[in-house]
Amino acid sequence: MSKTAEQREPLFEVTDLCQYFHIARGKTLKAVDHVHFTIYKGETLGLVGESGCGKSTTGRCLVKLYKPESGTIKYRGKDIFTYTKEEEKQFRKNVQMIFQNPHSSLNPRMTVKDIVGSGMKLHGLATDKDVDQKVEEILKEVGLNRDHMSRFPHEFSGGQKQRIGIARALAVKPEFVICDEPISALDVSIQAQVLNMLKKLQEEMGLTYLFIAHDLSVVKYISDRVIVMYLGTMVEFADSEELYQNPMHPYTQVLLSSIPVADPKLVRKKKRILIKGEIPSPINPKDCCRFAERCPYATDECRNSLPPLRELKPGHFVACHRAGQF
């Protein structure tokens, strides 16, 4: 990343995004709480965290599957909730999503051709006549062929289904794609296939990704910058190399050290930080550092006030009162 922030063209600007679900009287699930970031054109932004941290909800807010409680989301400078019909249509073409579960993300009653082709037809990229040929082209991109076009999703393996999902998203020539845990449901040998394919397509089509995952090693591999989330809040945000070399938030440190390393000798040597307890419920969280309960370094300050996201180094943001002290 040689370009400075001023030169880069912001694609999505998310300001103070909050997404609450009111599940019962007096009970509020704060799925996303005051999240703030910008995605620049051509980059891959990683969003990582454990289940319930709000990473998927954030992604879904960006494609308007949820209407946020407060905060604004701007796409190319315009609030996405104030679109006219024509702008809406453009937005739907330009912003696509790849889903986590390949088994439920394809309509079981539609053939591959219809699944991939319907978006193209909707956005005027193909007509009834040439849709066959266009679908074949895009299937070739993801390593499938003509024979697969008239088959139904259940006939494919998980990896093939996920590639069909990718083909569907890319068929409409979007510029921004949200990848919501696209490989976590796949077999190890297939994960690399899909990752490589996403990278290749990014280069070819100049795509911008928001890559959501719970696996830090994968996120590190594919992302330029990474956001770590915990219980709806952002805890750390930095360039991916910087984040892994120099994690400042205790939660990031724990996450990094918990990854099982596929190297027995290294595992025996590796020192690990273990934390007790489990992720607390996101319902009516206390107004303090969400990680305080499990944090080995927590002080009274952490248990009483919510730490703001501070820029400790250029481009490295941390939400921790004691960051840098340990």
Added chain:
Amino acid sequence: MSENIHQQTEARSVNLTRDQFVIIGKNLEKMESISRPSLTFWQEAWRRIRGNKAAYVSLILLILYGLLAVFAPMFSRYGFDQQDAYAMSQSFSAEHWLGTDSLGRDLWVRVWMGARVSLTIGLLAAALNTIIGTVLGGFCGYYGGKFDMIVMRIIDVIYGIPSLIVCILVMVVLGSGVQSLIIAMVIVGWTGTCRFTRGEVYRLKEQEFVLAARVMGEPVFTIIMREIVPNIMGLLITNLTMAIPSAIFQEAFLSYIGLGISPPQASWGVLAKEGTRMLKVAPHMLYVPAFFICTTVLALNQLGNGLRDAFDPRLRGTE
């Protein structure tokens, strides 16, 4: 142990030649091949229906009844209301295959005329119930909110009133006849399908493929018709099959207590009613319509069970 394996290797190596050991690398064509035969959803369902003997026999029986209801009265020598004072309450014979009733009317013709009425009512009422229920339930499930709440409260009210009272009221207001029978049944009948569809749609709309269609910008109508409805079609057909017998029963019951069709119009309920009056003299007059009601309802239920299994996604690809 290791010796042993080595010996085996030696033994088999005899037939091997060195040119079989040249690295040729991956076989790109084989890699993505799918060896299973391709079956569409409907082909697979049909295959399973055929495998289910009870359901298959039921289906054939129902088709047979349907054909007979259409054609039997046309090709009979007797009219359905043609009385014959010389042949009253006769049992089965070559002249009158299913005997005659107390007015000497041919039961074979009357049974199939009755079948027309009973089956029409059953089919129409069940179909209308399904259509109304599906459309309302679909919207309730997809949109939720106020509309959903109002519809659900209406359903609660309808559930609260005994259905017989509703039927009697409709009959009193509109007069008895096929039309008012169907109207009465639809008023009470759509609620079940509506609740059921609402639940299914509610479940499906959070599925990722529906979300994908929303992200793609598909209009709501397309999403419901292309993404959601085909996926509940199987369940709806099953539901419809199961709803027909209850409609037939209800018609028979209402006609039996004198609220439905009135003679000389025939329906299975009417025939059974006439039969009970003559039970001591000519028991066949009750047994014949009762037999057809029973077999039809049984066959429909069996078929419904078979369809439910055939459409069950969990059973796909298994025996």
Added chain:
Amino acid sequence: MDNNILEIKNLQFSFRTYGGVVKSVRDVSFNVRKGEILGIVGESGCGKSVTSQCILRLNPEPPGFFEGGSIKYRGEEIITKTDKEMRKIRGTEIGFIFQDPMTSLNPTMTVGKQIEEVFVGKGNMTRKQKKERALEILRLVGINEPERRYHQYPHELSGGMKQRVMIAIALVGNPSIIIADEPTTSLDVTIEAQILDLLMELRDKFQTSIILITHDLGVIAKMCDRVLVMYGGKIAEKGTVDEIFYETAHPYTAGLIKSIATLDTSKEQKLVPIDGTPPDLFAPPKGCPFAARCEFAMPICSEEQPEDHRLSEEHICACWLQHEYAPKVSVMKGMEVQK
């Protein structure tokens, strides 16, 4: 040599479906020793779960059936046992931890009751003894406030807690083998680390053998003494964990190791995927199941099934590359032929 408590020889297990027979496990042999953690690694559909479930006869029979082979637990044949005899073995001799703690616990029963279920029909314990044992085991698996948890229902517990309860259930009958089928797949990383540590601790304490089934090489590296790599219903390679990772002999194992992104993989580096899709065991290929996806495939590979080649005391590899006629290649480094 005789501390084998489980010996599996030439096991073949298949399922009947409408289109024919799916051969899920094809000629699998291995043994489990006292106090060891044996890892089985492979992709979905490779037969690893079916193999492990065969040991407790948990596969539905029919449509599943044994085509051959034997499973000997302490010298006793498992395959010919009746349902009633199997029930005695399940829980007390061999415990099973399922993949998904969310669905494998009974939602209508309290945690305590489910643990005590294991004792039903086995020996005569008083209710008090049972409860004491259940509380003891809950404490052992690291559940706080066992007295309170004992009366709670599964939905009141978190995911990690439920998995601990599953482990407690598997452990309560003092089994000599625990089969853990992807015990941490549905858990978050921080919780996964806790559960894996717990399993290690239990092994050290009780000398219980653990068969750990997973697709995650990281888990294997951390936990296991010996490893089986399965592919297409067969064992591709088996050996000690160091042999598998550092003296990799089978191209499939090498492919697995090369295809994972680690923290040290830089952004510019390309991952080396295994192209294609695992074979459909509906119609298993004639030769080596991996042949179509293997970068070292030879004509022989798609004609004949590879034999087992013993490379060391523990290390066995089923690959034609080990044959004397085959060119010498390094499966880890790729195509450079070493002469």
